[in-house]
Amino acid sequence: MTFTDELRARFEDAGQGHVFAHVDSLEPEAAARFAAELAEVDLELVGRLAAVLEVPDGAAADPKLEPCTVINGAEPAEEEWIAGMLSLAAGEVGFVLVAGGQGSRLGFDGPKGAFPVGPLTDRTLFDWHAGRILAAGRRHGFRPTWAVMTSRTNDEATRAFFAENDHFGMPAEDVWFFSQDMLPALDEDGRILLSGPGELFLAPNGHGGTLQALSKSGVLGRFAERGVKTLSYFQVDNPMARPADPLFVGHHVMNGSEMSSKVVPKRDPMEKVGVLGLVDGVLGCIEYSDLSEELRETRTADGDLVFNAGNIAVHMIDCGFVERLNAGGDLDLPWHVARKRISTIDDAGAPIQVDGVKFETFVFDALGRAKATVTLEVDRAEEFSPVKNAEGADSPATCRADLSRLGRSIIGRSGDTVEVDPRAAETADEFAERGLSVIERAGGLLVEPGA
Numbered sequence: 001m002t003f004t005d006e007l008r009a010r011f012e013d014a015g016q017g018h019v020f021a022h023v024d025s026l027e028p029e030a031a032a033r034f035a036a037e038l039a040e041v042d043l044e045l046v047g048r049l050a051a052v053l054e055v056p057d058g059a060a061a062d063p064k065l066e067p068c069t070v071i072n073g074a075e076p077a078e079e080e081w082i083a084g085m086l087s088l089a090a091g092e093v094g095f096v097l098v099a100g101g102q103g104s105r106l107g108f109d110g111p112k113g114a115f116p117v118g119p120l121t122d123r124t125l126f127d128w129h130a131g132r133i134l135a136a137g138r139r140h141g142f143r144p145t146w147a148v149m150t151s152r153t154n155d156e157a158t159r160a161f162f163a164e165n166d167h168f169g170m171p172a173e174d175v176w177f178f179s180q181d182m183l184p185a186l187d188e189d190g191r192i193l194l195s196g197p198g199e200l201f202l203a204p205n206g207h208g209g210t211l212q213a214l215s216k217s218g219v220l221g222r223f224a225e226r227g228v229k230t231l232s233y234f235q236v237d238n239p240m241a242r243p244a245d246p247l248f249v250g251h252h253v254m255n256g257s258e259m260s261s262k263v264v265p266k267r268d269p270m271e272k273v274g275v276l277g278l279v280d281g282v283l284g285c286i287e288y289s290d291l292s293e294e295l296r297e298t299r300t301a302d303g304d305l306v307f308n309a310g311n312i313a314v315h316m317i318d319c320g321f322v323e324r325l326n327a328g329g330d331l332d333l334p335w336h337v338a339r340k341r342i343s344t345i346d347d348a349g350a351p352i353q354v355d356g357v358k359f360e361t362f363v364f365d366a367l368g369r370a371k372a373t374v375t376l377e378v379d380r381a382e383e384f385s386p387v388k389n390a391e392g393a394d395s396p397a398t399c400r401a402d403l404s405r406l407g408r409s410i411i412g413r414s415g416d417t418v419e420v421d422p423r424a425a426e427t428a429d430e431f432a433e434r435g436l437s438v439i440e441r442a443g444g445l446l447v448e449p450g451a
């Protein structure tokens with residue numbers, strides 16, 4: 001029997017017996033699939049998530065918010081730079097790209113990393129990242145390993161896209177894929193939602209899920225076998241992220257940091273970006289909406305915003321720290337709830353829309369658990385231009401314009417649309433040192449490796 005008495009009893013005891021409402025209408029194959037899906041649901045966790053909903057919004061005490069210490073990345077730091085280069089050259093840094101999100105704001109049909117953003121060549125997000133990693137291997141003389149986190153909704157398509165593109169020039173055995181967990185969405189009463197008869201409404205468990213998935217998937221162990229000690233964490237939507245920055249690696253290593261972060265100064269007080277800061281004395285990310293207007297606007301004697309450490313979700317994370325976080329078997333990061341209208345079905349099987357809740361953990365919540373941290377401020381114009389929305393701020397249009405502007409500054413020209421393949425050069429100095437030439441091409445100027 002597909003839906004065993006034991007399975008039914010478990011769900012009924014947890015107050016979730018309604019998930020079986022439509023099973024009599026399922027074909028045997030669909031029934032078997034659904035039973036397997038149900039067997040994987042961690043009902044104890046679902047119970048804890050439902051309990052989160054019982055805490056009224058705003059029930060938490062008003063925390064004390066303070067700015068955190070930030071190192072200015074523009075200041076000379078030769079020792080750190082050298083330490084970072086040595087660590088990279090020794091192959092101690094492994095690369096972790098998180099690409100398990102749903103990209104719903106962009107609304108692109110396919111994994112977000114397959115989205116084209118090259119100002120001249122339509123180079124995809126994945127290609128930008130691969131190029132930067134390959135160039136780091138060439139620059140520092142090591143064999144890079146790249147782990148890409150997907151989720152169930154895009155895992156197959158992501159692997160296929162990498163295979164079709166010959167892994168963007170990386171040896172296939174150096175590119176690993178691993179998937180984060182999915183969680184059922186709940187209604188406001190904590191009942192598991194179905195997306196159709198015999199189908200749970202599942203959503204990825206947030207980028208905090210990376211820390212658990214690294215361990216659960218065995219990827220952390222495989223990194224250790226390759227001699228990797230620190231993970232360079234970055235997100236799929238920012239093609240300007242520099243995953244192998246010797247300065248960042250060096251600050252991380254020399255400070256004995258367990259988790260380090262890059263930040264950029266906020267554009268203005270109203271920019272809707274989270275800032276790193278101390279929450280009741282503990283380092284974390286303060287969401288835009290959690291900062292009062294007064295704190296948002298407060299400035300130092302120099303005129304800078306006091307809460308100015310805009311979080312760009314670029315981290316160095318020690319492998320030992322990830323192991324420690326997973327040691328108890330439960331990552332224990334706080335749950336964030338996202339309330340959305342969700343298309344589901346009622347007990348009679350009719351499609352309806354309800355107010356539902358998705359649950360996520362966030363990677364930056366691990367900062368407060370690290371014994372030592374480093375926060376490094378970098379130049380937004382060089383390192384941050386995410387593709388989040390279909391139009392307006394942080395969209396393909398702004399990202400292409402930023403990549404072109406960066407290209408112009410690398411080759412020292414103004415006016416044209418420019419695209420510099422990250423495999424060729426990341427900075428103006430590197431462009432000059434390598435003696436690369438600029439190719440004229442319809443619509444602008446292109447720099448390619450070896451050109």
Ligand code: UTP
Nearest residue numbers: 098099100101102103104105204206207235236
């Ligand atoms: P976002 O918070 O921008 O979410 O993710 P998203 O899912 O990509 O986009 P929206 O909100 O639906 O429009 C920031 C980064 O974290 C990854 C994303 O793939 C992106 O690289 N992420 C997010 C995951 O890997 N897993 C998640 O569960 C959530």
